[in-house]
Structure formats: C-alpha cells, structure tokens
Amino acid sequence: MSPPRRPLPAPPPVLGQRAGAALAGPADRTAGRIGVLLVNLGTPEGTGYWPLRRYLSEFLSDRRVIEINPLLWQPLLQGVILTTRPFRSGANYRRIWRSAENESPLRTFTRAQAGLLAERLAPDLGAGVVVDWAMRYGRPSVAERLDALTAAGCERVLVLPLYPQYSATTTATVNDAAFRALMRQRRQPALRTLRSFADHPLYIRALADSVRTRLAALDWQPQLLLASFHGLPRRYVQAGDPYPAECNRTMVALRRELGLSARDFPMVFQSRFGRERWLEPYTDSKLESLPGRGITRVAVITPGFLSDCIETIDEIGRESRHVFTEAGGTHYDAIPCLNDGVGAIDLLEALVRDELRGWLPEDRPMAAVGLAAVA
Numbered sequence: 554m555s556p557p558r559r560p561l562p563a564p565p566p567v568l569g570q571r572a573g574a575a576l577a578g579p580a581d582r583t584a585g586r587i588g589v590l591l592v593n594l595g596t597p598e599g600t601g602y603w604p605l606r607r608y609l610s611e612f613l614s615d616r617r618v619i620e621i622n623p624l625l626w627q628p629l630l631q632g633v634i635l636t637t638r639p640f641r642s643g644a645n646y647r648r649i650w651r652s653a654e655n656e657s658p659l660r661t662f663t664r665a666q667a668g669l670l671a672e673r674l675a676p677d678l679g680a681g682v683v684v685d686w687a688m689r690y691g692r693p694s695v696a697e698r699l700d701a702l703t704a705a706g707c708e709r710v711l712v713l714p715l716y717p718q719y720s721a722t723t724t725a726t727v728n729d730a731a732f733r734a735l736m737r738q739r740r741q742p743a744l745r746t747l748r749s750f751a752d753h754p755l756y757i758r759a760l761a762d763s764v765r766t767r768l769a770a771l772d773w774q775p776q777l778l779l780a781s782f783h784g785l786p787r788r789y790v791q792a793g794d795p796y797p798a799e800c801n802r803t804m805v806a807l808r809r810e811l812g813l814s815a816r817d818f819p820m821v822f823q824s825r826f827g828r829e830r831w832l833e834p835y836t837d838s839k840l841e842s843l844p845g846r847g848i849t850r851v852a853v854i855t856p857g858f859l860s861d862c863i864e865t866i867d868e869i870g871r872e873s874r875h876v877f878t879e880a881g882g883t884h885y886d887a888i889p890c891l892n893d894g895v896g897a898i899d900l901l902e903a904l905v906r907d908e909l910r911g912w913l914p915e916d917r918p919m920a921a922v923g924l925a926a927v928a
C-alpha cells in the first residue's frame with residue numbers, strides 16, 4: 554500500500570518570483586524530501602530611513618557581529634548610530650538599487666542562484682530536492698523558509714551559507730538562526746550545514762577564469778591585482794575566529810592557479826566599521842599608497858563575496874576607485890563577483906551534491922547493500 558499523501562503546501566513561487574521555494578521538478582512526491590537552503594547576509598527592504606534602520610538594527614544587534622556588552626552597545630546603536638547611519642547607507646543603497654526588481658543586487662543574485670541550482674538538480678533529483686533561499690537579516694528569514702521546507706515535506710535539510718570563508722560573524726550566525734528556528738518545531742528535519750568553500754577547486758577555477766576573461770577585455774594591463782576581503786575586528790581573530798586563515802587559503806590557491814606571487818597579488822581588507830583596529834592592511838590605505846610607488850594601474854577582485862553587493866559595487870567599485878584616482882592612479886577596474894554565472898552554479902551544484910552524500914537517491918543502493926550485508 555502506498556503511504557498516505559501529505560497535503561501539499563500552497564504552490565511555491567517559481568523561479569524569478571520574489572521569494573520562496575524554487576522546486577527542482579513537478580511536485581509529485583512530498584514525503585521524505587531533501588531541502589537545500591541557500592542563505593545570504595540580507596539587505597534592506599527599501600532605501601528609505603525606516604527600512605535601513607530596521608535592517609541595520611537587526612544586523613548590528615546580532616551579538617556574533619558586535620561583540621560588545623549590549624548594556625553599553627544598545628544605547629549607542631539605538632541612539633546615535635541608527636539616527637545617522639541609515640541616511641548614509643540609504644544613499645549608498647540607492648546608487649546600486651535595481652529598479653526593475655525593486656531590490657538590492659544581493660537579493661537578485663541570491664534568488665537567481667537558487668533558481669538555477671534547482672534547474673541543475675531537477676533532471677536527476679526531480680521533486681525529491683527542494684531548493685530555497687533566505688536572508689540572515691530581513692526577509693525572507695531563515696525561520697520562515699525552514700518552516701516552508703518542512704511544510705513541503707523535507708525531512709532532511711542542508712543549510713548552505715553563501716560565504717566562501719567561515720567566520721563566526723557570518724557562517725556561524727546563519728547556523729544559529731537555523732537551529733533557533735528548529736527549536737520551535739516539534740517535527741524537526743535532520744540538518745546539515747556547509748562550513749565554507751574557501752579553496753574549493755571549482756571556486757578557485759571560476760575566480761581565476763573571471764580574472765582572465767576580465768583582464769583580456771581591458772585595453773590596458775594592471776601592474777597589480779589586489780584581492781579585497783571584507784574585514785573583521787582584530788579582537789575577534791585573537792579570540793579564535795579563523796576567518797583570516799580561510800582568506801589565506803583562498804589566496805594561496807588562487808595565486809597558484811593564476812601563477813602570481815603574493816607581491817603581484819596581495820590581500821587587503823575593506824569595510825571597517827567603528828573605531829577599533831580591524832584586519833590589515835586596509836584596502837583604501839593600500840590603494841592610496843600605490844601611485845607613490847609608481848603603480849597607477851590596478852584591478853581589484855573580491856573573493857570574499859560570491860555575489861556583488863553594496864560592499865563590492867559601491868565600496869570597491871566607487872569609493873575605493875575614488876581613493877585610488879585621487880592619489881594619482883590612472884586605471885582601475887573592479888572585477889565582478891561570480892554572481893549567477895555558470896561558474897557559481899557549477900560550484901553550488903558540486904557543493905550540494907557533496908554535502909548531500911548519503912542522502913541522495915544514488916547513495917541509497919549502497920546503504921541497502923550495507924544493510925543486506927549486516928542482515
């Protein structure tokens with residue numbers, strides 16, 4: 554007798570729609586499905602004061618992000634910072650906002666990645682795997698999409714934070730949100746999390762290809778290639794955050810792939826926030842110093858970001874360009890992230906298939922063989 558069918562949830566929005574599950578095939582099987590949840594940082598719902606204030610308040614109240622006693626931090630955050638910062642950040646977001654979708658690029662690329670990944674998995678996994686996406690801060694939230702996956706019959710879920718390098722401030726807080734969401738569930742799915750993909754061969758190959766393609770299209774050649782990663786307070790690293798070591802893994806592999814030395818392809822850190830010391834060298838200090846040393850043509854890559862966002866488009870693409878040209882630089886190029894290109898989707902597919910080992914249908918006969926042997 555066939556098992557009783559679970560009631561299907563409301564049809565999920567399909568590819569290209571605003572939020573929700575992109576099903577990897579027709580919804581003809583609902584029991585025992587596998588969910589894959591891509592999670593990115595998050596982004597405001599609009600560029601006005603209140604959307605920015607809500608977003609920054611949630612983000613900067615995360616104790617993994619700001620490691621300061623909340624009794625001291627919250628008055629400062631809710632008072633001075635959230636009174637002024639939303640205006641400045643809002644102006645930055647307005648410059649990069651995608652009017653067609655009325656959203657930020659990070660959201661567009663994250664949704665596109667989920668849709669394209671679902672298409673890749675569909676031919677052999679069909680409706681057995683549901684791909685969805687969420688944001689750690691703002692919407693769609695991790696809790697909301699995990700609830701949707703369990704409602705769609707997922708009994709096993711892979712949470713895939715879209716950060717190439719692990720940090721407690723990014724990857725760990727995504728995992729916190731996922732496990733916190735499960736705390737409310739009576740019938741929990743099994744949960745797997747991806748730690749990082751700092752030097753995954755497909756990540757490195759895709760980055761190297763993007764550098765080669767981009768540089769070949771320029772009518773000038775850079776004297777230096779700079780890799781700019783999002784920064785982190787030094788204090789967090791001293792307390793054990795392995796993020797800079799993960800960045801270094803990316804750099805060692807990428808330099809090898811491109812045949813460049815640390816001198817021709819140095820690593821720097823951007824996006825400092827607040828007054829304390831962050832990881833160094835700072836991107837802008839480095840860019841400011843180069844023309845004085847005769848280096849006036851530079852290309853910048855941002856391998857700490859899978860998708861373009863405010864940090865890459867506005868900070869590296871506009872602010873840092875300005876810093877460099879003001880200091881005497883003549884040629885500057887910001888190399889786009891992998892976004893929803895084929896390299897990114899190849900990588901995501903490989904990561905998912907690897908992480909789902911033992912859960913995927915092709916692995917089941919092996920389990921059956923094992924069981925038969927024991928019996």
Ligand SMILES: C=CC1=C(C)c2cc3[nH]c(cc4nc(cc5[nH]c(cc1n2)c(C)c5CCC(=O)O)C(CCC(=O)O)=C4C)c(C)c3C=C
Pocket residue numbers: 594595596597618619642657659716720722723783784785786796824826857858861862863864
């Ligand atoms: C204040 C502390 C911050 C830490 C620590 C931090 C770590 C960190 N962040 C990313 C990736 C992204 N950050 C983005 C935006 C962003 N980051 C901070 C602050 C910290 N980040 C702020 C205040 C903002 C908002 C932008 C602004 O107001 O200036 C984004 C982009 C989001 C978007 O919508 O485009 C990403 C991505 C990493 C990888 C990281 C630690 C390793």
Ligand SMILES: [Fe+2]
Pocket residue numbers: 783824
């Ligand atoms: Fe950040």
Ligand SMILES: [Fe+2]
Pocket residue numbers: 824863864868
């Ligand atoms: Fe920034």
